[in-house]
Every structure is written in C-alpha cells, then in structure tokens.
Amino acid sequence: MTAPPPPPAAVPTAHGVVAGYGRRRVLDGVDLVPEPGRLTCLVGPNGSGKSTLLQTLGRVVPTRGGRVVLDGRDIADWPGPQVARRVALLTQDPQGPGGLRVRELVEQGRHPWVGAFGALRRHDDEAMADAMTAAGVDHLADRRLDELSGGERQRAWIALALAQDTPTLLLDEPTTFLDVAHQLELLRLVRRRCDERGTTVVVVLHDLNQAARFADRVVALHRGAVVADGTPEQVLTPGLLREVFHVEAVVVPDPVTGRPMFVPTGDRRDDA
Numbered sequence: 001m002t003a004p005p006p007p008p009a010a011v012p013t014a015h016g017v018v019a020g021y022g023r024r025r026v027l028d029g030v031d032l033v034p035e036p037g038r039l040t041c042l043v044g045p046n047g048s049g050k051s052t053l054l055q056t057l058g059r060v061v062p063t064r065g066g067r068v069v070l071d072g073r074d075i076a077d078w079p080g081p082q083v084a085r086r087v088a089l090l091t092q093d094p095q096g097p098g099g100l101r102v103r104e105l106v107e108q109g110r111h112p113w114v115g116a117f118g119a120l121r122r123h124d125d126e127a128m129a130d131a132m133t134a135a136g137v138d139h140l141a142d143r144r145l146d147e148l149s150g151g152e153r154q155r156a157w158i159a160l161a162l163a164q165d166t167p168t169l170l171l172d173e174p175t176t177f178l179d180v181a182h183q184l185e186l187l188r189l190v191r192r193r194c195d196e197r198g199t200t201v202v203v204v205l206h207d208l209n210q211a212a213r214f215a216d217r218v219v220a221l222h223r224g225a226v227v228a229d230g231t232p233e234q235v236l237t238p239g240l241l242r243e244v245f246h247v248e249a250v251v252v253p254d255p256v257t258g259r260p261m262f263v264p265t266g267d268r269r270d271d272a
C-alpha cells in the first residue's frame with residue numbers, strides 16, 4: 001500500500017485583487033498563484049505595489065475587489081491564528097519594541113502554535129532554536145533589538161518568520177540591510193526551505209541578478225498590474241528593463257549558473 005499523498009500546501013492566492021489606501025488604488029486586478037514548494041520572486045520599480053500585494057496575501061492589507069483565497073476559503077474568513085499557522089509575512093520595515101530581546105522576538109513566531117495553557121513546549125523551543133541557527137542569530141539571543149546593527153536586526157526578524165514554521169513564507173525585501181555575504185546566505189537558506197521542506201516562498205527582491213539566480217519564477221509588477229510572469233529567462237529581458245525600469249542593459253549568461261545576468265549600459269532617462 002502506498003502512503004496517502006500529503007495534503008495540499010496552504011498557499012494564499014490572489015485573484016483579480018484590487019487594493020489601495022484612502023482614495024488611492026494601488027493594485028488593479030492582480031492575479032498571483034504562487035506554485036507550492038517553489039520560490040517566486042516579485043520585482044518592480046518603487047511604488048509598483050509589491051509590498052501591497054504581499055500584504056494582501058498575508059491579510060495585512062484588505063482587498064477592495066477580487067479575492068485572496070487560502071485553503072479554499074477567502075482569507076478574510078479565517079481566524080487570525082489559523083492564517084498565522086499557514087502564512088508568515090516579514091514586512092519591509094518591521095517594527096518592534098526596542099527593549100525586546102532577540103529570543104523574545106523569535107518566540108512571538110510560536111504564538112499561533114502555543115497550547116491551550118499558553119506554555120511553550122519542547123517542540124516550540126526546537127523550532128525557535130532551529131530558526132535562530134538558520135538566520136545566524138544564536139549568538140544574539142539575549143541582545144536587545146535596539147542594540148543591534150541593521151543587518152543583525154533584520155536577521156532577528158527573519159528568525160521570527162522562520163520560527164512560525166509555516167508552509168508559506170512571504171518576505172518583503174529581506175536582504176536590504178544585509179552585507180553581500182549575508183544576502184547570499186539568506187537567499188540560499190530560503191532556496192533550501194523550498195527544496196528540502198517544500199516551503200512556498202514569495203520574496204520581493206530589488207537585485208534582478210539575485211532574482212534571476214534564485215527564483216523558479218519571476219513576476220514583474222508595474223503600476224499595480226502584473227506585466228510579466230514566467231521563468232527568469234522569460235521575464236528578465238532587456239525589453240522589460242527598458243519598459244518597466246527605464247534602464248538599458250545587455251543580458252549575458254551568469255558565468256556560474258547560466259541564468260540571465262544584466263549589465264546596465266546606460267540610463268534611458270539620462271539619454272532623453
């Protein structure tokens with residue numbers, strides 16, 4: 001007898017999503033169905049709606065039209081802890097009380113899972129230790145957040161998202177404050193979560209060469225709409241760079257991975 005297939009991974013999916021702030025409409029009918037167990041990278045210029053889209057998938061920003069669906073139900077209909085057991089969202093500029101220590105921050109990732117008496121169990125301790133090791137913040141466990149460098153603090157927040165131990169991880173520019181070694185370490189870690197644990201990842205990255213190198217799929221947003229969606233080779237073309245980012249570039253194969261790699265040749269706006 002063969003074992004039954006595992007239940008489908010709980011992945012939030014966007015269908016014709018409209019969202020905005022006040023009178024401003026930011027997303028204008030966006031579809032995004034992340035592939036389970038794969039790494040999807042969202043790219044787009046500043047203000048194109050990447051963070052807003054990620055936050056609708058994590059139920060932080062409500063939809064005004066269309067739907068975000070999680071496990072067959074509208075995400076708005078799920079109880080909060082049930083969403084938090086399925087989806088971890090690391091926002092672009094997370095804020096926490098400065099006096100908080102790293103261990104206390106990471107512990108918050110276990111809150112959706114704690115038992116009826118609110119006590120952390122051994123499994124929670126293991127998940128926290130695992131997340132702190134993966135994010136490289138073991139040695140910072142007892143330090144206060146406001147005593148850390150920008151990169152150290154960012155890794156503490158990443159540990160929080162990992163400790164939540166969800167089938168889906170949504171990461172908004174997680175590499176911004178990291179030096180290049182830590183950027184690569186983080187992207188490799190995220191890649192391993194997909195490959196080894198089947199975690200579904202949607203990550204916003206500004207570095208298109210890193211997106212090309214680590215993503216299975218790239219989705220480009222421009223003015224609140226998806227303008228390209230496919231493999232790095234299909235999406236990251238000189239035409240897209242010109243139209244969406246206003247940059248002239250040549251694309252050559254990355255000498256290490258063979259994926260597309262950009263070399264900017266000039267700035268169209270300067271030429272205009």
Ligand SMILES: Nc1ncnc2c1ncn2[C@@H]1O[C@H](COP(=O)(O)OP(=O)(O)O)[C@@H](O)[C@H]1O
Nearest residue numbers: 021024026044045046047048049050051052053
């Ligand atoms: N909390 C907010 N209140 C009002 N406007 C916002 C808010 N967050 C984002 N915006 C606006 O929505 C647009 C899209 O923002 P965002 O989704 O953050 O884009 P991106 O992440 O691609 O840079 C921007 O014009 C931004 O000014």
Ligand SMILES: [Mg+2]
Nearest residue numbers: 050051052092
């Ligand atoms: Mg953003």
